[in-house]
Amino acid sequence: MRKALPLIIAGLLAVLPLLGLSSYWMHILILVIMWSVIGMAWNLLGGYCGQVSFGHAAFFGVGAYTAGILYNKAHLSAWWGMPLSIVFVTIVALIIGYICLRLRGPFFALGTLAIGVILRVTAENLTGITEGDLGIMLQERTWIDKTWYFYIVLALAVVTFIAVKMIIESKLGYYFVAIREDQDAAESLGINTTLYKTVALSLSAVFTGLAGAFYMNYMGYIDPKIVFALHDISIVTIMVVMVGGVATYWGPFVGAIIMVFLAEIIRTIPKLGAAHHTFFGILLIVIIIFLPNGIVGDLPKLKKLLRIGKAA
Amino acid sequence: MAMLEVKGVSRFFGGLAALTDISFGVEKGDILGLIGPNGAGKTTMFNVVNGFYPPSKGEVYFKQKKISGLKPHQICKMGIARTFQVxxxxxxxxxxxxxxxxxxxxxxxxxxxxxxxxxxxxxxxxxxxxxxxxxxxxxxxxxxxxxxxxxxxxPEMLLLDESFAGLNPAELDESIGIIRRIKERGITIMIIEHHMKVIMAISDKIVVLSYGQKLAEGTPKEIGNNPLVVEAYLGEAESA
Missing domain, CATH: 1.10.8 (Helicase, Ruva Protein; domain 3)
Structure with a gap:
């Protein structure tokens, strides 16, 4: 049963579009799956390897801009951005890794935060390449209907899930967790911590970048404030994983469902709609206090709490 | 054949000399005990051998190859593993x-x-x-x-940093047994230890450090009879 769970969930998701869902619901589903991908990617670096990044928008944005610039300047299909983003995002990740991975703990987090902001400002000002704040718009999207976008992002999610699982159960996974638990001990056990942190960062960046390239194709419009956003990308990425469950396979998926729905629900509340960051902040505080391992990570604890709730 | 050779190693932290011109060798298959009062520089010595701190002066050789200056993970790959005191x-x-x-x-x-x-x-x-x-x-x-x-x-060589501290007598006996069996496997051992009985019983050779200097080197028997050591180390324990 447990082993079949990923298959069952992927199967269920795959038949969902056949139900004839409205365009709005398809959009929500696509966002949930896209955020799961970003969450799983962040989890590799932040959850398993213990290097908390506050700058994943950097990779998301570079992925999105790879697709956008290819379309805008080279007049190629923006879909080429998906394979090509792997190259560009890896290069950016190696540079960021070289700068930031010598920093530990909170200093690494601050370093990545700064880099995310630097890339946003750069994209805003390199108007010759990125069109700056005007952004890049696809003259026409590949499909009007959302079904194919759904299957493409679902395929990306399945690949990411399998990749993460294979990585975590291999030598790499053990090395990542060893580095998270104690970098000095890991180093003295023969683990080249600098190398493996760079590997974790690059893998994490590539999957995030793929999600970014998909976003360009799907949404048809990007600008620096959207794809390099600190709040709406970098912080939400962390929240997806924190809420769902750090270093768990299903945490990012659960977190993505909650975060996307929460954002939608809050948006419909009159007057309070614009304050969704406030609600995210409150949610994060509650999660950190009561479920520090996230919903999936603290599932036994959560079940216990709910049972007490019923009895009382 | 000397498995590990420490040649004229000094290590400074700012103005503090944690180790001054230390030289000794560890023979293949031996157990070398590293002893000395608190703050003598024993763990610093391990950190130098293991690669956490490069020596400020001097070199460390493992199987005739220079290892000082390498990173800990490289040194571990070459065959030196360590444990931590904490x-x-x-x-x-x-x-x-x-x-x-x-x-x-x-x-x-x-x-x-x-x-x-x-x-x-x-x-x-x-x-x-x-x-x-x-x-x-x-x-x-x-x-x-x-x-x-x-x-x-x-590993071919194991650095044990106070693997016995805080153990009860039963655990102590068990751990001594483990170390003897590690030696039987042909692994060379360097060990930091405060339990004098243990160190005297298992070591083939002992190096005594005090205030970052090498005070003495010899068999457990020679060390036990060395007046300098008794004064610096054992004498202190008596008066306590």
Whole structure:
């Protein structure tokens, strides 16, 4: 049963579009799956390897801009951005890794935060390449209907899930967790911590970048404030994983469902709609206090709490 | 043949000389005891050999190859493993996973790593605790886990930093047994220890440090009769 769970969930998701869902619901589903991908990617670096990044928008944005610039300047299909983003995002990740991975703990987090902001400002000002704040718009999207976008992002999610699982159960996974638990001990056990942190960062960046390239194709419009956003990308990425469950396979998926729905629900509340960051902040505080391992990570604890709730 | 050679090693922290011009060698298959009062520089010596601190002066050779200046993971790959005085288990991993993580140094597949890890924890008497999350282990077993983890990297030389401190007499006997069996496997050992009885019983040679200087070097018997050592080390213990 447990082993079949990923298959069952992927199967269920795959038949969902056949139900004839409205365009709005398809959009929500696509966002949930896209955020799961970003969450799983962040989890590799932040959850398993213990290097908390506050700058994943950097990779998301570079992925999105790879697709956008290819379309805008080279007049190629923006879909080429998906394979090509792997190259560009890896290069950016190696540079960021070289700068930031010598920093530990909170200093690494601050370093990545700064880099995310630097890339946003750069994209805003390199108007010759990125069109700056005007952004890049696809003259026409590949499909009007959302079904194919759904299957493409679902395929990306399945690949990411399998990749993460294979990585975590291999030598790499053990090395990542060893580095998270104690970098000095890991180093003295023969683990080249600098190398493996760079590997974790690059893998994490590539999957995030793929999600970014998909976003360009799907949404048809990007600008620096959207794809390099600190709040709406970098912080939400962390929240997806924190809420769902750090270093768990299903945490990012659960977190993505909650975060996307929460954002939608809050948006419909009159007057309070614009304050969704406030609600995210409150949610994060509650999660950190009561479920520090996230919903999936603290599932036994959560079940216990709910049972007490019923009895009382 | 000298397995490890320390040649004129000094290590400064700012103006403080933690080690001054230390030289000694460890023969293949021997147990070398490193003793000295608190703050003598024993752990610093380990950190220099293991690569955490490059020596400010002097060199360290392992099997005739210079290792000073290399990174800890490179030195570990060459065959020197260590334990920590303040134990550093990978806290949120099970005992078995801790040892698997270090067994991966010499093997690629998870199956092989697990075989080595199981062998190693059997050897160190942790088999019953293999699924315990190491955060919850009592100190005695954490010290054993440190040894198991170091052994799983299949070293030729093992640096043991106070692997006996804080153990009860039963655990102490057991650990001495483990160390003797490690020696039987042909692994060279350098050990820091405060239990004089233990160090005198198991060491082939002893090096005494005091205030970062080498005070004496010799067999346990010679060290026990050396007036300088008695004054600096044992004498202090008597007056306490």
């Amino acid at each position: 134990v550093k288990p990978l806290q949120r991993m099970s005992v078995l996973d801790n040892v698997i993580a270090s067994a991966f140094l010499r093997v690629k597949t998870r199956t092989r790593a697990e075989e080595i890890a199981l062998d190693t924890i059997k050897f160190t008497g942790l088999l019953d605790d293999r699924d315990v999350i190491s955060k919850g282990l009592p100190l005695g077993k954490r010290k054993k886990l440190e040894i198991a983890r170091a052994l799983a990297t299949q």
